[in-house]
């Protein structure tokens with residue numbers, strides 16, 4: 804892929820993310836419901852595809868992030884970023900899952916639910 808092509812691809816992805824941010828923050832209820840119907844599935848599918856590429860191999864190394872000279876142990880930055888953005892809400896990434904039980908010293912409340920309208924409100 805040429806430099807121009809990668810720049811164009813990067814710009815397109817950034818523009819799409821900006822569009823989704825704008826729609827999520829300033830869109831009306833119907834726009835947000837439509838966003839939830841279409842984009843959440845696309846984003847979860849995208850995360851799954853990305854995380855599948857970064858599954859650890861038999862030696863506990865990420866095959867995508869490991870180079871010829873240096874092996875990158877699991878979890879790599881992709882998995883820690885996913886954990887930070889999908890699981891953790893207020894704290895930096897750690898080796899502990901934020902959803903562990905309160906008896907084990909974990910948080911007492913689940914992450915906040917999205918404030919988008921339910922599908923039942925739309926007609």
Ligand SMILES: [Zn+2]
Nearest residue numbers: 857865868879
């Ligand atoms: Zn990786």
